[in-house]
Amino acid sequence: MVSRRQVVDIPPIKPEYTEHRIYKKTISCGHCNLSDLPVQVKTSISYGSNIQATIAYLHPRQYLPFESMSAFFADFCNLPISQGTICNLLQNxxxxxxxxxxxxxxxxxxxxxxxxxxxxxxxxxxxxxxxx
Known part of the structure; x- marks a missing residue:
């Protein structure tokens, strides 16, 4: 081998959505079956552990203010997250x-x-x- 070169890059960040649905079915005897949501899904939209971990890293470790974190998620991750949500996650x-x-x-x-x-x-x- 005469030479070797490498290019390193990161893939584009694209949010991954997982939708959870509740189904209800009444069977012939009249009993109603209702499915449950996963315990960690508490609101109509929740933020997964990777997003939460990134917020937990960016604010106390990189000293990013809420406005900058919100802009980072919108601009870099294609995911709008309000400053209020960031504040709530940090309080949790x-x-x-x-x-x-x-x-x-x-x-x-x-x-x-x-x-x-x-x-x-x-x-x-x-x-x-x-x-x-």
Missing amino acids: FAEKAKPAFAIIATKMKQQTVVGADETEIKVDGKKGWFWA
Whole structure:
């Protein structure tokens, strides 16, 4: 072989919709059978785990504001998601994380020394310190 070259790319992101339907059937004895929706499908439109995980990553890790995340999903993923929905999903994550935070807080309170770090931050144009 004399040479080798590669081109790497990602496929276009295209939303994948899964529709769930409820059917109702009354049988000859008069009994009515009604199907159920999957337990995670709670509203007329729900956002799947990959979308939720992306939101959970973009806001706290990449510091994207709601408006930018909404634009990202509309422009890059061809999927309109409102800022309100993004906020609600993040609030759901915060609720799910509360038990883990409580365990961490309990363990930290039991320690004689807790590691910390400080980072410079600008607040209203003034230098301040953020403790982590």
